[in-house]
Amino acid sequence: MEENNNKELFTVTVFSENRVGLLNQISIIFTRRKLNIESLSVSPSSIKGVHKFTITAYADETTIAKLVQQVEKRIDVLKSFYYRDDEIVYQEVALYKVPTAELLNEKNLEAIIRHHNARILEITNEYTVIEKTGHDDETTALFEELKRFDIRQFVRSGRVAVTKSPEEYVTMYIEERARRKEEVERCLNAE
Amino acid sequence: MSEIITGAEALIRSLIAEGVDTIFGYPGGAIIPVFDRLYDYRQQLRHILVRHEQGATHAAQGYARVSGRTGVVIVTSGPAATNVITGLSDAMMDSTPLVVITGQVGSELLGSDAFQETDVIGITQPVTKWSYQIRNVEDLRWAVARAFYIASTGRPGPVVLDFAKNAQVATMEWKGYKKCHFVRTYEPNPDINIADVETVAQMINQAERPLIISGHGVEISGGEKELLNLAEKAQIPVVTTLLGMSTIDSGAKLFKGLVGMHGNVAANVAICRCDLLIAIGMRFDDRVTGDPGHFANQAKIVHIDIDSSEFGKIIKPDATIHGDARKVLALLAGCVAPAQHDEWLADFDRAWQVENEKVIAPELNSTRRITMGIVARHVAEAAGKGAVLVTDVGQNQMMSARYFKYTAPRSIITSGGLGTMGFGLPAAIGAKIGAPERTVCFFTGDGGLQMTVEELGVILQYGIDVKIILLNNNFLGMVRQWQDLFYDRRFSETQLVNPNFVMLANSYGIAAEDVETLDKLDAAIDRMLAHKGAYLLNVNIDPEELVYPMIPAGAPISTILLNKDEKYEN
């Protein structure tokens, strides 16, 4: 096992064309540098046709900076960035499936749910599904609390994040590329 | 005028529209429709039938590197596709433009472990610049145009098109071909930041001991003239990487040698003594830097490259210029002030003297045995101006590269980044096809030649005039050298029992002779060069001969071994 000394958690975002096989290309770059992906989520971005990958990994800054350069070098990748936690607003969702019978004996259930700002998604005779949105430490705290109810299933989503920066770099980049395209076409027509 | 044609036919027409004249390939079930259409275009497209798909990729590399054009390969699926992996990796490492088209089973069968199905995209992604599976005939022209654009522009590299059989036989409306000139996510020709150029020009003007390392990027961009202009104007000495050796005439006054593990002493010493290192179109491979922690620590470092992801990857630069090497060199030459660095230029003399005395003279003045250095130097001199050196990998590579003479651009074709044994023979064939007017001198070892020796069949079938100089020591010489120096002369699995190479060559219709003694060498070289057609010289080399100077792997580049007993002392 490798130690996480000198390493901190970075959030890497990747904006790409919506093309088959990109996840593979990106994950290979992590693997080659022996970086373990802690969490991953993929979704459309606010820009039509552009996909966004949000990946977290422990690394030192030099490694992550080089990784981002290598990711950006892949042909179908538009832009890639890395952030520390204070540069982004981020969330994760966790789901906890607990036997309903166990919960019914709990007098403080309401307090727990309130205290953790969680909510109940579904209740059946057999099980109850609780949802908690928050940071890693928060979803873990609820997990610890619910442990005594015999959690049957637990899952936490990959991190999703948006930047705090007022500049929308990807949008600016896409606009710049559109101008470049016009320029290239103008040159071709002139020839 | 529009017509209805198959995907296979559309591929052929697209290749012709891209200006392709030569294809290296090998047919098979999943690509037969393409080969069938090729039959009708034999006049426009020359197909070279190799003997192994690895050979096709290396031949295409040789063709591409000698000509600057994109090398094209067409092979079938499955085992053929896995056979091209070595060539793709090699082309990726050495920035060589290739478009490799692999057949693939029909899309309805994909993912079913169908006969000769391989996950080509999955396997090739890490070793290609781009790879794309054409499942739909409507994608074909778009994908081909993009493939050529991506392979040949920016920092060139290999591209794979995995062409599903259903798309080969499906029909489409042909409305002509449109080349690709723009990809939104990819900028191969970045605008050069003039402020960066001015900063670097200032650094050059202020430097007392500036040094240029010229790499493959200078060759790829065609920047040889601009390099010389800059160097001459500011009197900057030039050293080169292995792949950059022919970016400057070996006889140029400012040329000061090859850097790296088996480079010239003066070139490596200069890296440790310069105050400004200007690295152009090179990527600080560990065979160049040795221990990167001890690389040019005393100097300011300028890194110029088309691939910005190289900046700081190994060596942290003080300044960078992102752009095409030729353009940057031209701009720099315009900006720098004329200068003299007489003292600095004289600084190289001592190290050159030592290398001449301790390494080069003993190598070239041998009167007893044939040395690799003598063979390389005598071939270079006899072949004259404009000859192309193609090498395999090992001692033969380092010795021929060191002792050959480069008089024209694009004159050294060797596997640098991947160090692929077996690269040489097919690459030499491709180089001759790409530059038929040039003499192609191919140096190889007895190990490496046998890795792709089947390609002698291509020489036979197409009458390719390649001069093969086999430096035969009956050993895997370079590995033996490491065993000799670092493993107590325990020669584990490096001895080869070899065939009769002359008979082998003869059986392929190739003229050949053994050269056993030094007094027979020059006449044999003359016969080889005078001969019309391919020729093989099987030269008897002493297995004890070692390549020097040598910087042990991972050592600081100031640790230079001159022979078994002596280190260079500064």
Ligand SMILES: Cc1ncc(C[n+]2csc(CCOP(=O)(O)OP(=O)(O)O)c2C)c(N)n1
């Ligand atoms: C495909 C491949 N396998 C193994 C090696 C490791 N290797 C590097 S040099 C060398 C020896 C080459 O021997 P030979 O071809 O006889 O050339 P020589 O060094 O004797 O000139 C070997 C085995 C390699 N570079 N490539």
